[in-house]
Amino acid sequence: MYKNFFYKLKIFFLRILGYDKPLRLALLKYLSLKYKRFRPHYETILLESVLEAKKIGYTKVSIIELGVAGGNGIIALENYKKKIQKITNVEINICGFDFGEGLPDSDNKYDLPFFWISGLYKADNQKLNEKIKSKIYYGDIKDTFKEFIKTNPPIISTIFSDLDYYTSTKNFLNQLPEFKDFLTPRVYCYFDDIFNSNHYINEHNGELLAIKEFNNENEDIKIGKSVGHSSDFKFPLGGENLFMLHNFNHIDYFKNINFSKTSLSLDDKKVDKIFNF
């Protein structure tokens, strides 16, 4: 029990003292790890994307989670959906996509095969389906996304991507140009696997490589990331993973969504309100 106790204590203190974010953030992160359905990042990304969809004039949107596993993400989304539908009057259609047998086999070196193991995250699909109202498409995302599109779903305003692999993410992204009319002008994209605490993930593998290649291969749709900024306050725990997909040729791309009343006149000393709902 006390094996290497002092060495562990030393590493513990080094980690605490060297942690370069405020410790209150560590507390929020800890709560989200301990309580798997406490996802302030999911809630605020969902909220902002639906508020934007409403400003453009959409009355229905689709929210998709890629990689569902046991379903904690979908259950959290279903909970947040109730409140957000109420305050926005926008109907939210949630759909999930999962292989259904845990992670698929992979022989691709960019999938972090030393870290993500085939079959990992296999879950009880039936148990989940009894608990939720949202539809989950089981199978490989390269086939199931097409199936979903065939149902003529409401326009997609948010993508929560948690497929772990480079190949799976790439197979999904590659379909977007063909189905770009099913995407809002700007789609809020949360990519879960852009960091791991051993620093294995970077722009040469996993989701980041898939995004980089997608951007190199496409002109009309780009997926980008804002710079880290002191004005970034809307997405607790989400800002680092949030990317914005710009669907540049969308018919509504130029539609004004900035209803701010803030004046920059010298006579006007009031600031605009913080909440936009």
Ligand SMILES: C[S@@+](CC[C@H](N)C(=O)[O-])C[C@H]1O[C@@H](n2cnc3c(N)ncnc32)[C@H](O)[C@@H]1O
């Ligand atoms: C980390 S888990 C998802 C966890 C879930 N988002 C959550 O928050 O609890 C990753 C999932 O991605 C799914 N996945 C990976 N590659 C896939 C593919 N090509 N098609 C469909 N699902 C895939 C796996 O089946 C696995 O269940």
